[in-house]
Amino acid sequence: MQPPQWISFARNAIVAGLAAVVLGCFLGGWICGFALLSVWILSGWQCAAWLLSAFGLGVFAKEKVFGRGPDGCALAFAFGIAMQLIIDQWLGSLGLFSALRGAVALGVFVPGWIMTLRFVVRAWKLQTQDKASSLWWWPALPAIAALLIAASISPGVVWSTEFCGYDALEYHLQAPKEWMAAGAIRPLEFLAYSGMPNFVEGGFLHVMSLSSDARDGAVACQLLHASMLLVAAFVLADAAALLASGLGINSHIARLCALCATLATPWLIVAGSLAYSESGIVLAFACVLNVFARQGISFQWGGFILGALIAVLIGSKASSLILVVPAIVAWFALRVDCAWKNWKSIACGAFALAIGLTPWLARNWYYTGTPFFPLVTNLMGVGWWSGEQGMRWNQAHASDATMMQRGLALWNQLFVFGLGENPTAGNPWKWFWGPLPWIGVGSVALLSMLRTTRHVAAALALSSALIVIGWMFATHLQSRFLIPLAIPLSLAFGLAAASVFGGALSVNASAVGAPKRNPLSLLLCAWAVLPAWNLATDTPQAAYFIGENGYLQGNDDWCDLRCSDASLRAAAAKNATAELVINHWRPEWRVLSVGWSTPFWIHPNAPLTWSSVWDTNAIESCHGLSTTETAALLSQNFDAILIDVPMLERWQRSGWLSPKINLDQLKELSKSLPHLAQLRGGKILLGLRGNVVLNLPAIE
Incomplete structure (x- = not known):
């Protein structure tokens, strides 16, 4: 070659x-x-x-x-x-x-x-x-x-x-x-x-x-x-x-x-x-x-x-x-x-x-x-x-919308995605498709009118239609799942432009x-x-986070937490992240995470227990127990519990949260357990043992 x-x-x-x-x-x-x-x-x-x-x-x-x-x-x-x-x-x-x-x-x-x-x-x-x-x-x-x-x-x-x-x-x-x-x-x-x-x-x-x-x-x-x-x-x-x-x-x-x-x-x-x-x-x-x-x-x-x-x-x-x-x-x-x-x-x-x-x-x-x-x-x-x-997984990854609603979703998620008011508040809404859907459909129409390209237009139209049909009936109607459609649409534009601007x-x-x-x-x-x-x-x-892995692991905050500048120490403690606590501040703690399921920046050997929204969390073993019984049971295996309240509320609104995770029970638990820290993003860190304390580290 x-x-x-x-x-x-x-x-x-x-x-x-x-x-x-x-x-x-x-x-x-x-x-x-x-x-x-x-x-x-x-x-x-x-x-x-x-x-x-x-x-x-x-x-x-x-x-x-x-x-x-x-x-x-x-x-x-x-x-x-x-x-x-x-x-x-x-x-x-x-x-x-x-x-x-x-x-x-x-x-x-x-x-x-x-x-x-x-x-x-x-x-x-x-x-x-x-x-x-x-x-x-x-x-x-x-x-x-x-x-x-x-x-x-x-x-x-x-x-x-x-x-x-x-x-x-x-x-x-x-x-x-x-x-x-x-x-x-x-x-x-x-x-x-x-x-x-x-x-x-x-x-x-x-x-x-x-x-x-x-x-x-x-x-x-x-x-x-x-x-x-x-x-x-x-x-x-x-x-x-x-x-x-x-x-x-x-x-x-x-x-x-x-x-x-x-x-x-x-x-x-x-x-x-x-x-x-x-x-x-x-x-x-x-x-x-x-x-x-x-x-x-x-x-x-x-x-x-x-x-x-x-x-x-x-x-x-x-x-x-x-x-x-x-x-x-x-x-x-x-x-x-x-x-x-x-x-x-x-x-x-x-x-x-x-x-x-x-x-x-x-x-x-x-x-x-x-x-x-x-x-x-x-x-x-x-x-x-x-x-x-x-059942919860299958329901979350499909749609029960009517045919009319599916057609409207296609219009919103493809042709006018990011334009005007977001019809699904809380979901992505940016002009990330640009003009491609309109140009692509127009290109297929143009190719179908030219005798030499009519058969190619048929293949492009059918392949695009099958992608759209699959998206409408086998997905949960999110715009990103239409990305494969960019291939036939871009190909159609290339051929149409070559025909017109030769x-x-x-x-x-x-x-x-x-x-x-x-x-x-x-x-x-x-x-x-x-x-x-x-x-x-x-x-x-x-752009300021190009290659900033250390910052996201809590390294910079850990330095601030140990510096002699009182304002930096206070700011680092006030805006502490889960990564700072688990990677540096208290790496020996056995932490149970409920709701927080993005622990990529946590050290691979950290004693953290977590789960995705679809999987069984250790907190589910406490379903139906009193606050005292829950704390006693969890303290057998964990030193602290990390609760991401905003994410749990989002999962609950979406219908994804396990019925064995009771938000009211967690809120009651948070009232009875010592608050160790209010972490960035609305997360709270609670102590499960009496000797678990989050004191400021020594100045270095």
Whole structure:
């Protein structure tokens, strides 16, 4: 495979990095710019090690499927990421990441590194300097810069609409942290989400395993997830160019517009910059469409890779089985060359799919007795849950809305999301879809009116409709779950723009598509500013938390608490966090947390007992007991109890709170037990033993 010039590739990376540094300086001054460089060096190496290995594996796979061609580096990257995620599932489930003091976690990269090095050396020898510009993607720079900055901010600060990454701190990062302590990927009794397929989280575990403390890998995990989104965007851009070439329209404009539409949509930057799993879905979906647009040389290998991609798609988020897989099947039926539709290809795909999903199903079956736990508990069994817990989970992850209400939800959550008054107070409401839904639907309509693109429009329309139908009837109608829809809509925009603005590209443009600074490119660049604007306005001070893991662990407050300045000591004590108390102030205390389920920044060995909203909490054993009996029972195993009253009230309003957790009982308990501290966020810390006191530490 002949890649782009490596000098050009390095230049592109430098340009993207410089753009992020410039934007960081604009948001928070020079200190933020230097902090970015520091984070990329100290945390980026873990992400880079993973990605370099994945790229080598992908080069091998790409050559098996399509041979050595002049393009396809992004596709090779995507293939490799999928393969690496599946490998991580097997190694993590078998508990091998911790083997030989982490040597296995590092050693598994070596084959991929060797293949990457072989590829680079071969390319360096064979490829002459290409005079073509490789900066054809420059209109997307503002969005890429925003993505890199947001991914470099320590988890728990940025994006208020995501409650500052609450899901990441409770699940996507916390689960790998717990697995690292447990020694393997497995379902955990106190974290229901650990029973999910967790393909992306398996990659996070691999990255975390390169450090002695899982918390040190948090930013590296975010950078890995952001990198997946970038690869997905370029893979989709290549797919748009391939389809455009086949349709006889301008492939350069199709590539550029599809790329910018993907990265300029704020929802993708928001989800991509956090340690979520959406980038795995977007990557696999875009990669499948790219494969469908090509002619392979080995349909057995092609089928195997497609099966692996479907496994990653489902493994990134199980709801993709309903949201995205039907859309892929529709595209396969309407658009794929008949040569792909042979029994050998399909059999190889099924085999790869089985290989990919076996670790998830096997470990769930072994630990819980049901392979799909905590999903479809009404059909496959509830595992270690009670029937009430399974029912509560199912009700919370579905909707009982009428057909009219579902249609209205689609309108609000997609087309006018963030515009006007929020119809669901307390839920996210920002213009995170931007103009993409309107432009995408208009593009599909335009393509359907052109004779040469009518069949593509049918495939795009059907795949989009199936995603929407799945969202309306199989989810709880949240806007973020529509993110896979960005793939067909961005692809439609790229093809429609190529059909309309085909003459806008200079005849002197390069073979890789480097349009001059024409109005279309400037408009795309203006669109790509939208995510940067959202980053600057949503959480304006977030840039000051680039790489500030120590602050979120309570390190700075602990220093203030021990300093000679009385005002600093008083401020630190007044605004104390749970992390300060548990990590530094009283690390020996055995603390029971009720309602607070985001303990990612707590030391891995801290004696903290907690649970997600869906799982059994130790406080439930006190249901029906008096205040005195409750205190006596809890004091047998705990020194203090941490109660997050605002979160418990939110869970109760949502119908998620266990009926065995009585808020009135907890309020009565708080009146009878000594108050040790009022913690930040409305949490209270109560003592369960008479000798438990929270005195100020000595001055140092």
